[in-house]
Amino acid sequence: MTDKKNNIWLKIVAAIVFTASAMMFAFSMVGVVAASEKGLSSRDVTSVRKEIYDERAMSCSIDILSDIADNGSLDRRYDCAPALSYAILESDIKLDKDDLLEGRYDASMVIEGSVDKNAIAGVVCGMEGWRYYNYTRNNPLLISYCSVELPDQTTDYDCSLVLMSDRGTQYYVVYSIDYNAAEGTVFAACDKVARYISWCDANGAGMMVISGILSIVTFVALMYLAKNTISFGNKIPYAILLTLLGGVEAACILCIVGAFDGYVSFNSILLISLAAVGLGASFFLWFSMNTVTRFKARAFMRNTLLYYMCIPARAFLKNLNENTSLVVKAVIFSAVVGVIQLLGLAVVASEFSAGLFLFVIYKAIEVAVIIWFALQFNRVKEGMSLVASGNTDATIDTTHMLPAFKSHAHDIANVSEGINKAVEERMKSERMKTELITNVSHDIKTPLTSIINYVDLMEKHGTDDPKMQEYLEVLDRQSERLKKLIEDLIEASKASSGAIEMNIEPVNVSVLLSQAAGEFEEKLKKKELIPVVTVPEEEQTIKADGRYLWRVIDNLMSNICKYTMPNTRVYIDLITKGDTSEISFKNISASELNISAEELTERFVRGDKSRNTEGSGLGLSIAKSLTEHMGGTMDIHIDGDLFKVTLTFPKV
Amino acid sequence: MGKILVCDDEKDIVSALKIYLNSDGYEVVCAYNGMEACEKVKDGDIDLVLLDIMMPGMDGVTALSRIREMSNVPVIFLTAKGEDTDKVLGLNIGADDYVTKPFNPVELLARVRSQLRRYKMLGSAVSSSEDSGIYRHGGIELDDNIKKATVDGEDVNLTKTEYEILLCFIKNKGKVLSPKQIYKDVWHEDPYGTENTVAVHIRHLREKIEIDPANPRYIKVVWGYGYMMEE
Numbered sequence: 083m084t085d086k087k088n089n090i091w092l093k094i095v096a097a098i099v100f101t102a103s104a105m106m107f108a109f110s111m112v113g114v115v116a117a118s119e120k121g122l123s124s125r126d127v128t129s130v131r132k133e134i135y136d137e138r139a140m141s142c143s144i145d146i147l148s149d150i151a152d153n154g155s156l157d158r159r160y161d162c163a164p165a166l167s168y169a170i171l172e173s174d175i176k177l178d179k180d181d182l183l184e185g186r187y188d189a190s191m192v193i194e195g196s197v198d199k200n201a202i203a204g205v206v207c208g209m210e211g212w213r214y215y216n217y218t219r220n221n222p223l224l225i226s227y228c229s230v231e232l233p234d235q236t237t238d239y240d241c242s243l244v245l246m247s248d249r250g251t252q253y254y255v256v257y258s259i260d261y262n263a264a265e266g267t268v269f270a271a272c273d274k275v276a277r278y279i280s281w282c283d284a285n286g287a288g289m290m291v292i293s294g295i296l297s298i299v300t301f302v303a304l305m306y307l308a309k310n311t312i313s314f315g316n317k318i319p320y321a322i323l324l325t326l327l328g329g330v331e332a333a334c335i336l337c338i339v340g341a342f343d344g345y346v347s348f349n350s351i352l353l354i355s356l357a358a359v360g361l362g363a364s365f366f367l368w369f370s371m372n373t374v375t376r377f378k379a380r381a382f383m384r385n386t387l388l389y390y391m392c393i394p395a396r397a398f399l400k401n402l403n404e405n406t407s408l409v410v411k412a413v414i415f416s417a418v419v420g421v422i423q424l425l426g427l428a429v430v431a432s433e434f435s436a437g438l439f440l441f442v443i444y445k446a447i448e449v450a451v452i453i454w455f456a457l458q459f460n461r462v463k464e465g466m467s468l469v470a471s472g473n474t475d476a477t478i479d480t481t482h483m484l485p486a487f488k489s490h491a492h493d494i495a496n497v498s499e500g501i502n503k504a505v506e507e508r509m510k511s512e513r514m515k516t517e518l519i520t521n522v523s524h525d526i527k528t529p530l531t532s533i534i535n536y537v538d539l540m541e542k543h544g545t546d547d548p549k550m551q552e553y554l555e556v557l558d559r560q561s562e563r564l565k566k567l568i569e570d571l572i573e574a575s576k577a578s579s580g581a582i583e584m585n586i587e588p589v590n591v592s593v594l595l596s597q598a599a600g601e602f603e604e605k606l607k608k609k610e611l612i613p614v615v616t617v618p619e620e621e622q623t624i625k626a627d628g629r630y631l632w633r634v635i636d637n638l639m640s641n642i643c644k645y646t647m648p649n650t651r652v653y654i655d656l657i658t659k660g661d662t663s664e665i666s667f668k669n670i671s672a673s674e675l676n677i678s679a680e681e682l683t684e685r686f687v688r689g690d691k692s693r694n695t696e697g698s699g700l701g702l703s704i705a706k707s708l709t710e711h712m713g714g715t716m717d718i719h720i721d722g723d724l725f726k727v728t729l730t731f732p733k734v
Numbered sequence: 735m736g737k738i739l740v741c742d743d744e745k746d747i748v749s750a751l752k753i754y755l756n757s758d759g760y761e762v763v764c765a766y767n768g769m770e771a772c773e774k775v776k777d778g779d780i781d782l783v784l785l786d787i788m789m790p791g792m793d794g795v796t797a798l799s800r801i802r803e804m805s806n807v808p809v810i811f812l813t814a815k816g817e818d819t820d821k822v823l824g825l826n827i828g829a830d831d832y833v834t835k836p837f838n839p840v841e842l843l844a845r846v847r848s849q850l851r852r853y854k855m856l857g858s859a860v861s862s863s864e865d866s867g868i869y870r871h872g873g874i875e876l877d878d879n880i881k882k883a884t885v886d887g888e889d890v891n892l893t894k895t896e897y898e899i900l901l902c903f904i905k906n907k908g909k910v911l912s913p914k915q916i917y918k919d920v921w922h923e924d925p926y927g928t929e930n931t932v933a934v935h936i937r938h939l940r941e942k943i944e945i946d947p948a949n950p951r952y953i954k955v956v957w958g959y960g961y962m963m964e965e
Binding site: 523524525527528530531532533534535536538539542561565589590591593594596597598599600601603604615626628629631632 | 744746747750751753754757788814815835836837839912913930931932933934935936937955956957958959960
């Protein structure tokens with residue numbers, strides 16, 4: 083808050099300093115320019131004063147001549163004695179300058195006034211009808227200067243006399259100056275002007291430098307301090323602001339010019355001029371700060387008349403864009419293109435070479451537009467195919483896209499986001515399910531431990547009753563089965579939810595199969611099954627996790643031991659197919675397989691449907707989940723009683 | 735024979751264990767939470783602890799770390815959590831063995847026996863030297879002079895091939911041996927489609943020296959590579 087306040091005070095002070103130095107600069111500059119223009123540089127005050135008096139006297143004389151030219155007679159105004167005394171002479175002939183200056187003029191020529199012949203300070207010459215002459219030639223300045231004749235100057239004299247010689251009557255104003263009687267006369271301001279010019283001549287350059295630097299510094303500082311937020315003043319359309327600036331500055335200049343032209347006192351001229359310069363400078367300052375603020379707020383374009391005019395047009399176009407279907411847009415587009423083509427055709431018809439040139443340009447634009455369209459379409463397409471391939475994190479870069487493509491790309495992104503969310507939800511619920519199953523299973527295990535232990539203790543304790551013995555066996559068998567079921571349930575839920583960390587590395591299947599065969603040798607023998615293992619001589623290596631691949635094979639082999647018809651052969655083959663290795667297990671089912679291959683891998687489904695045999699019915703489901711989790715596939719094929727499971731894994 | 739502390743919040747399990755252990759001739763002290771178990775161990779004279787993990791109040795893991803501060807008595811964890819990571823965690827924090835619920839009483843008793851024997855044997859351990867033809871690993875001891883194997887101090891009856899395989903593993907502790915290597919080492923001839931033989935022999939060997947052949951302590955299966963005896 084205090085910062086802001088300080089800022090405001092700082093700005094006010096800087097603005098005052100700027101305005102003051104601008105005024106000072108103008109004040110000094112006018113004096114310096116005047117001094118150098120009038121050739122008054124580096125002269126003492128007395129001579130400057132004389133020059134100023136001379137000039138004033140001459141301008142009075144010109145006024146007198148103008149009166150004569152305008153009215154044919156002299157009217158009032160110059161009650162200037164005793165400071166300036168003059169005589170008006172009339173002559174049909176050209177007078178010699180020296181004659182006049184030396185007072186050798188004929189008394190009959192004097193039509194008004196009188197001047198001491200020995201004190202003539204200057205002569206101004208004009209002629210009858212010269213105004214008329216000037217107007218027709220449209221060059222009044224030339225004439226008025228030509229007719230001016232100053233005592234110490236010989237310039238232009240000949241020229242004026244040549245011009246005037248064709249004309250009739252010529253008029254001469256001859257004047258003398260009393261340099262000591264200034265107050266209250268036409269020379270009233272001359273002393274001040276002389277002092278001003280002398281002062282400026284001596285100090286003006288320094289003042290200009292100082293005030294110039296000061297004004298530039300304060301200006302830059304103010305530009306820096308200019309706020310960067312838009313307020314009402316910054317919202318004025320810029321064109322209006324510019325017009326305002328032009329108006330104010332022009333008014334200031336007019337004020338100054340008017341003050342100089344009007345016959346007002348030197349003090350008034352000075353005051354009016356300085357006020358005008360101050361006003362102009364401060365207005366310019368405000369304008370500049372306003373402009374800078376617009377740029378700082380990055381709101382320059384937004385507050386121009388052009389922009390305001392464009393708003394309705396843009397709103398209309400936007401409305402059109404949003405509310406018209408792509409088909410309508412396409413029709414409009416083709417119509418516009420058609421008109422352009424028609425115009426081109428007309429050109430071709432009238433002038434072939436120009437038409438050809440236009441055609442080349444048209445084609446270039448057309449190809450560029452088509453490529454642009456294609457590129458955008460491609461981006462959308464690539465994004466779509468990424469999403470379609472399951473990469474739900476895919477995003478499409480929509481910068482510089484046509485609105486139609488953009489909205490399409492956004493829709494695709496939304497779809498993938500939706501899928502992502504659904505997948506995430508699904509994963510989350512699977513994980514929660516796994517957690518629930520695991521926790522519940524752990525809780526079931528505790529009472530089950532007691533059941534198993536006490537059944538075991540009862541068996542150990544022994545009973546003579548054969549019926550009791552039989553019941554105990556059932557209890558023992560069923561509690562063991564419950565134990566197995568719980569363990570499989572935990573594993574199945576983990577395998578299907580992917581909560582298992584796999585360590586995929588090269589695994590030698592040949593070795594693994596021989597290890598598995600060793601593990602199952604006895605169990606197979608017990609069921610009178612004959613394993614026939616066919617492995618290529620070359621050792622096969624696949625990408626898998628050895629431990630979990632063993633779990634898969636363990637499950638499959640356990641199934642084989644459980645469900646195969648005794649006294650048959652079991653075929654285990656390892657085949658290489660291109661980039662993959664296939665392990666197949668074939669056996670003859672003991673009971674009829676009235677079930678589809680798909681159903682078999684669903685949880686809790688068993689081949690016999692009666693659910694009487696051992697096992698949880700989760701073995702195939704676990705095997706399939708684990709295999710897929712390792713990046714392999716498991717296929718089941720049923721052909722009559724022939725049951726075949728094929729595991730496919732990528733080779734290393 | 736030994737004093738065993740059984741700690742489980744399930745009273746029925748504790749009394750069942752008590753019956754088993756008593757029938758095997760052990761003296762049994764009961765505790766029903768971690769705090770109690772720690773106090774009983776502090777009182778001294780305990781030879782082995784059977785400790786449940788999930789108990790109200792102080793759980794088994796905390797109790798074990800307390801027990802380890804004052805004693806190196808063998809501790810067997812007894813828990814319903816059967817995942818591999820749980821087992822590794824249990825063994826890492828200082829348990830000597832791990833039995834998952836629901837457990838097989840026979841297996842549990844075998845593990846208790848094994849732990850007790852090793853604990854007691856530590857004091858009278860004969861210096862092991864391969865020069866003298868005696869090889870040791872964990873509870874396994876092979877006397878190569880008379881080709882005799884003992885596990886936890888009990889004689890094990892091995893065939894000549896099984897003995898040779900076991901010796902081969904002990905000599906190559908910490909190395910994964912492929913069936914081919916083992917075959918060459920034991921049979922002294924190149925294998926030709928006979929890798930299954932090695933697998934069968936190893937399974938037999940495991941059945942003789944392991945308490946639970948499906949979860950071997952000594953001869954581990956590295957699926958797809960071979961077999962290994964961990965150091």
